Amino acid sequence: MLQAVRTGLRSPTLLIGSVILLFWIACALFGSRMTPLDPYADDLLATLTPPSPSHWFGTDQLGRDIFSRVIIGARDILIVAPLATVLGSVMGTALGLVIGYARGVLDDIVSRVIEALQALPLVIVALMALAAVGTSNATVVLVIGFVFTPLIARTVRSATLNEAELDYVAAARLRGDGAIAIMFIEILPNVLPVALVETTVRLGYAIFFVASLSFIGFGIQPPSADWGIAIAENYSLIGSYWWTVLFDAAATASLIIGVNLLADGLQSVLER
Amino acid sequence: MTPGITPPLGAAPADALCIEHLDVAYRVGASERRVISDLSFAIRTGETYGLVGESGCGKSTVALAAIRYLARNGRVSGGRILVDGRDLMRLKAAELRVLRAQTVSMVYQDPARALNPSIRIGRQMAEVFEVTEGLRGKPAQERSADMLARVQIATPQRVMGQYPHELSGGMQQRVVIAMALASNPALLILDEPTTGLDATVEAEVLDLIARLRDEIKTSILFISHSLAVIGRMCDRVGVLYAGELVEEGASAELFGDPRHPYTVALLRCMPSFGRSKRHGRLETIPGFLPAPGSISGRCVFVDRCANATERCRNEVPPPLALPGSALARLSRCFYPERAPHLPRSAEMPVPARRSETAALEATPDAVATPLLQTRHLSKTYRSGSRALQAVHDVTLELRAGETLGLVGESGCGKSSLAKLLLGLARPDAGSQLELTGQPLAALASDRTQAQRKAMQIVFQNPGLALNRSHTVRRLIQRSLRLLGLPRQRREARLRELTASVRLTARHLSDKPRQLSGGLQQRVSIARAFAGEPAIVVCDEPTSALDVSVQSAILNLLVDLQAEQQVSYLFISHDLNVVHYLCDRIAVLYLGRLVEIGPTAAVFAGPQHPYTEALLSANPAAQGVPGERVRLRGEIASALNLPPGCVFQTRCPRKIGRICEQREPPLLELEDGHVMRCHIPPAELARLQQGREPNRLSP
Numbered sequence: 011m012l013q014a015v016r017t018g019l020r021s022p023t024l025l026i027g028s029v030i031l032l033f034w035i036a037c038a039l040f041g042s043r044m045t046p047l048d049p050y051a052d053d054l055l056a057t058l059t060p061p062s063p064s065h066w067f068g069t070d071q072l073g074r075d076i077f078s079r080v081i082i083g084a085r086d087i088l089i090v091a092p093l094a095t096v097l098g099s100v101m102g103t104a105l106g107l108v109i110g111y112a113r114g115v116l117d118d119i120v121s122r123v124i125e126a127l128q129a130l131p132l133v134i135v136a137l138m139a140l141a142a143v144g145t146s147n148a149t150v151v152l153v154i155g156f157v158f159t160p161l162i163a164r165t166v167r168s169a170t171l172n173e174a175e176l177d178y179v180a181a182a183r184l185r186g187d188g189a190i191a192i193m194f195i196e197i198l199p200n201v202l203p204v205a206l207v208e209t210t211v212r213l214g215y216a217i218f219f220v221a222s223l224s225f226i227g228f229g230i231q232p233p234s235a236d237w238g239i240a241i242a243e244n245y246s247l248i249g250s251y252w253w254t255v256l257f258d259a260a261a262t263a264s265l266i267i268g269v270n271l272l273a274d275g276l277q278s279v280l281e282r
Numbered sequence: 283m284t285p286g287i288t289p290p291l292g293a294a295p296a297d298a299l300c301i302e303h304l305d306v307a308y309r310v311g312a313s314e315r316r317v318i319s320d321l322s323f324a325i326r327t328g329e330t331y332g333l334v335g336e337s338g339c340g341k342s343t344v345a346l347a348a349i350r351y352l353a354r355n356g357r358v359s360g361g362r363i364l365v366d367g368r369d370l371m372r373l374k375a376a377e378l379r380v381l382r383a384q385t386v387s388m389v390y391q392d393p394a395r396a397l398n399p400s401i402r403i404g405r406q407m408a409e410v411f412e413v414t415e416g417l418r419g420k421p422a423q424e425r426s427a428d429m430l431a432r433v434q435i436a437t438p439q440r441v442m443g444q445y446p447h448e449l450s451g452g453m454q455q456r457v458v459i460a461m462a463l464a465s466n467p468a469l470l471i472l473d474e475p476t477t478g479l480d481a482t483v484e485a486e487v488l489d490l491i492a493r494l495r496d497e498i499k500t501s502i503l504f505i506s507h508s509l510a511v512i513g514r515m516c517d518r519v520g521v522l523y524a525g526e527l528v529e530e531g532a533s534a535e536l537f538g539d540p541r542h543p544y545t546v547a548l549l550r551c552m553p554s555f556g557r558s559k560r561h562g563r564l565e566t567i568p569g570f571l572p573a574p575g576s577i578s579g580r581c582v583f584v585d586r587c588a589n590a591t592e593r594c595r596n597e598v599p600p601p602l603a604l605p606g607s608a609l610a611r612l613s614r615c616f617y618p619e620r621a622p623h624l625p626r627s628a629e630m631p632v633p634a635r636r637s638e639t640a641a642l643e644a645t646p647d648a649v650a651t652p653l654l655q656t657r658h659l660s661k662t663y664r665s666g667s668r669a670l671q672a673v674h675d676v677t678l679e680l681r682a683g684e685t686l687g688l689v690g691e692s693g694c695g696k697s698s699l700a701k702l703l704l705g706l707a708r709p710d711a712g713s714q715l716e717l718t719g720q721p722l723a724a725l726a727s728d729r730t731q732a733q734r735k736a737m738q739i740v741f742q743n744p745g746l747a748l749n750r751s752h753t754v755r756r757l758i759q760r761s762l763r764l765l766g767l768p769r770q771r772r773e774a775r776l777r778e779l780t781a782s783v784r785l786t787a788r789h790l791s792d793k794p795r796q797l798s799g800g801l802q803q804r805v806s807i808a809r810a811f812a813g814e815p816a817i818v819v820c821d822e823p824t825s826a827l828d829v830s831v832q833s834a835i836l837n838l839l840v841d842l843q844a845e846q847q848v849s850y851l852f853i854s855h856d857l858n859v860v861h862y863l864c865d866r867i868a869v870l871y872l873g874r875l876v877e878i879g880p881t882a883a884v885f886a887g888p889q890h891p892y893t894e895a896l897l898s899a900n901p902a903a904q905g906v907p908g909e910r911v912r913l914r915g916e917i918a919s920a921l922n923l924p925p926g927c928v929f930q931t932r933c934p935r936k937i938g939r940i941c942e943q944r945e946p947p948l949l950e951l952e953d954g955h956v957m958r959c960h961i962p963p964a965e966l967a968r969l970q971q972g973r974e975p976n977r978l979s980p
Contacts, residue, residue, distance in 0.1 A: 180704075184737070185763070195760075200749065
């Protein structure tokens with residue numbers, strides 16, 4: 011473990027990715043104390059002012075300080091996206107283990123269903139589901155979690171298929187271990203690195219997914235200072251008031267890039 | 283310079299390869315690890331030079347350095363490499379390409395990876411001629427066919443139209459050798475060329491290399507871990523240990539009268555031809571190979587050497603020239619004259635077994651009920667309409683406390699048979715298994731816990747057989763649960779068990795990857811013995827290990843058997859190991875039992891012609907006068923079995939139509955020695971009499 015951390019420190023991608031992610035996590039956790047101005051306070055006398063020493067990123071249509079709103083805007087997306095990813099990973103890993111170890115008819119059926127699901131555009135599926143159940147942070151977590159489950163299950167399934175062929179599984183069978191013990195005590199720890207990498211990759215997608223949903227109004231709801239909402243509110247102004255969109259967009263992009271760097275770095279460290 | 287120390291080898295212009303004071307280092311993280319230090323040797327024109335050593339000693343690094351093809355983190359940090367008189371390190375990229383194309387050729391261990399799987403053999407061969415001689419089209423094709431004929435491929439035209447996967451391993455390696463020789467290189471590097479092949483195929487490929495060597499006068503650098511193969515093939519030999527050439531000399535002299543303690547110890551580790559566990563324990567080399575670059579300022583072998591003195595700990599021994607030899611002999615030891623008298627590590631005899639008579643005498647009536655009995659055991663794998671008989675009609679018994687050896691080429695059904703016994707695969711209908719007289723369910727999951735407990739396995743590759751996520755403690759503990767001990771007794775049993783496989787308590791918290799192959803295999807053995815089994819199946823338990831580690835594991839298996847009276851079913855392709863360990867031997871060919879009997883009787887003969895060929899292919903048995911039997915052709919396909927005797931397509935002693943028409947009957951020669959052959963035993967004995975190599979040395 012310690013050695014994994016040490017090799018991790020030597021991987022620049024992993025390091026940069028972690029720094030970016032940690033920065034945004036800090037903003038989400040302590041944002042309310044870090045903001046120079048109240049992010050929700052409107053000031054109708056100073057709407058749409060360009061970046062200046064008093065408003066570093068300028069102000070929006072209601073005169074709210076964009077810098078403060080970008081800092082505070084990390085909070086909801088960093089709650090919703092990781093929770094959705096973790097839900098999808100846990101369910102996907104369990105499903106992948108079971109179908110990969112059981113094989114046979116069960117695997118055939120579940121795998122075909124997964125392939126059918128993958129043929130659908132995920133955003134549309136999520137959109138329809140959210141339209142049906144109603145939008146809230148909790149439903150967004152559930153819907154994205156379910157949408158990700160088959161994707162992670164497929165990756166874990168193929169890793170499990172390889173592991174199940176190895177002699178240590180035969181040895182476990184010879185001492186009378188049951189299927190549950192073999193799956194979760196013997197095989198799970200060995201497919202966990204694969205599941206972990208897949209989870210970080212999915213986290214990047216989840217952030218993108220949540221931001222997209224927020225942008226079209228089916229994700230995080232106002233009055234949150236969420237970046238996706240801010241972009242949706244202001245993108246028509248981008249011609250003359252670029253700062254109302256640019257900083258929120260850059261924040262979203264940096265978070266996704268940070269998570270993807272982390273995923274890449276993690277992959278190269280874990281797959282050595 | 284002190285007298286007796288050789289000057290750097292003067293590079294005569296004629297040397298095919300001359301390496302002078304070579305240092306190679308690999309960058310690992312921020313540090314550099316020196317894996318080859320101060321290595322010097324030369325290969326003269328037409329000479330075959332063998333480089334021998336255990337894994338991790340730097341053999342392959344030398345081979346790669348000799349064509350300047352080290353991994354990206356590898357670097358030649360000192361010394362010179364001259365190939366055909368040219369300094370390799372000074373060549374420009376273009377010159378290097380020409381050199382690699384025309385002057386040096388290399389053959390690797392795995393021919394399947396050396397050939398492009400999606401290009402036909404003919405096309406791949408022709409490419410060599412296009413690059414080296416600019417030939418195209420028909421002439422290149424013709425030369426390719428010639429070359430394939432020279433490596434004794436009987437039907438070159440057919441082979442050229444085939445893809446690599448359609449050829450067997452032995453055929454693939456011939457093709458690779460043909461490609462390597464096509465450019466008529468000054469130097470041919472063979473890196474473990476027969477390690478992945480079966481003994482019978484290996485013998486054929488070695489014969490081929492020996493013949494080609496005499497024919498074409500190419501210089502050969504022959505790299506192998508096998509002392510027997512090197513001893514047979516090479517004019518001169520260098521012994522590599524921890525990146526240093528510790529001894530060098532003409533092969534007969536070096537193997538006959540080794541003068542470095544490492545060479546002496548290594549030669550003693552091998553279970554020599556005809557040795558048995560009743561003759562005593564095998565020698566081992568204490569300690570471990572030092573990590574690369576960890577030793578400086580002293581002898582690399584000092585920690586494992588029984589002859590070491592204060593001087594060895596404080597000074598680096600230089601390569602010392604030994605007097606009185608025709609060809610130059612070197613030993614990196616201060617005391618080469620003491621090496622032959624290296625104290626032995628294992629003088630004590632094998633502990634006597636409690637059930638001595640039952641197992642050793644192996645008379646059929648010694649034990650009333652066999653421990654394990656199979657009747658008409660068969661396994662057919664079906665895919666679509668095709669049926670593959672992996673195991674066919676095997677009836678045998680395993681007695682309490684004995685070791686039954688199972689031998690045969692790969693694909694003969696050894697491992698399939700083991701899987702059936704253990705209940706990891708379901709046998710065909712009509713097969714019967716009995717454990718101490720009680721019928722045994724086909725699958726392990728259907729057997730009682732007591733029955734499962736009774737049969738365990740030690741796998742070939744401990745790296746795959748141990749869960750890499752678990753610690754040694756957890757690995758063993760999970761199998762200890764078979765005993766159903768109360769919690770407080772479990773820890774005591776764990777300690778006992780680890781001590782009995784000679785692991786120390788500090789290994790308990792390690793993960794498998796932190797252990798060497800030998801230690802991993804000990805953990806695997808501890809796990810198999812955790813449930814106090816009656817039968818342990820050993821599936822090639824030492825074939826992935828080095829000779830010195832192998833001997834320690836074999837000693838351990840013998841000790842454990844003496845203490846706990848387990849029976850072993852010992853699967854191996856190494857006949858010396860089988861002879862050392864086993865009380866009885868069963869020989870399988872294409873899933874059928876062709877011969878079974880007490881070890882001494884099987885080795886003494888008369889033997890089944892297949893057994894005879896296996897014995898004859900044993901490289902350690904070479905040098906013994908007598909005509910060698912070689913199998914022609916490849917093992918027949920199990921998908922398309924020949925009629926009559928399944929061995930008739932390759933049998934060197936085939937007598938005629940009867941072999942093609944009728945399956946031979948089981949003949950009992952003497953007590954418990956049974957074989958399946960049409961030739962009467964007396965006739966076989968007469969035919970085999972001229973050949974002594976299979977006779978046991980007294």
